[in-house]
Amino acid sequence: MLLNVSYNNKEIFRKIEKEVGKPYSFIKRFALDGIGSPKLHIIDSSIHIKNLLILDNNTDSCNIELRPRGIIIRFRSLLETFGLIIPYHKLSLNKTDLGIYTIYRDQYFIQIRADTKASQKFFAKMLGHRADNTPINIEDL
Template sequence: MLLNVSYNNKEITNKIDRELGKPFTMKERFAMNGIGCPKLFIMDCSKEIKNLLILDNNTNYCNIELRPKGIIIRFRSLLETYGLIIPYYKFTLYKTDFGVYTLYRDNYFIKVKSDTKAIQKFFTKLLGYRADNAPTNIEDL
C-alpha cells in the first residue's frame, strides 16, 4: 500500500499501525541498535512509484524503517513524503551479485544500491528480525 505520509493524519497513522504495529519504543530502539537504514539510492522502481519520482529533478533516495510486523520504505517527491507499507508476510527481498537489493510487495518494487557495509548490515538485521517475528500461521495475521 502506497500512502502519502507527509501530514499528521490520524486515519493514515491508524491504518499503518494496524498493518505494521505501533512504532518501537525508545528502549527497544536502543536494544536493536537502531531501526532505520542509511540513505539508499533508488535505481529502479515500479510504475506507480516512478510516476511520483519523475515529478522533480532530484536524485531519488529512500530509507527503511523497521516495525514489529513489517517495514516502511519512505521516499520524497516534490515536497511530499510517501511510504510503501510492507507487512512481513507480503515482503520479498532479492539480492543480485552486483550489490543491488530488490524489495517487493505485490505489484510494487524498489531496487536499491547496496554500496556500503552499513547497508548490508541493515539488510542482515532486517532479514533476521523478519525470520524471528513473521507470522507462521494464518491465524497470526
C-alpha cells in the same frame, strides 16, 4: 500499500499501525541498535512509484524503517513524503552479486543500491528481524 505520510493524519497512522504495528519505543530502538537504514539510492521502481519520483529533479533516494510486523520504505517527491508499507508476510527480497536489492510487495517494487557496509548490515538485520517476527499460522495475522 503506498501512502502519502507527509501530514499528521490519524486515519493514515491507523492504517500503518494495522499493517506493520506501532513504532518501537526509545528503549527498544536502542536495544535493536537502531531501526532505520542509511540513505539508499533507488535504481528502478514500479510504475506507481516511478511516476512520483519523476516529478522532481532530485536524486532518488529512500530509507527503510523497521516495525514489529513489517517495514516502511519512505521516499520524497516534490515536498511530499510517501511510504510503501510492507508487512513481513508480503515482503519479498532479491539480491544480486552487485549489491542491488529488489524489494517487492504485490504490484509494487523498489530496486535499491546497497553498496556500503552499513546498508548491507541493515539488510542482514532486517532479514533476521523478519525471520523472528513473521507469523507462522495464518490465524496469527
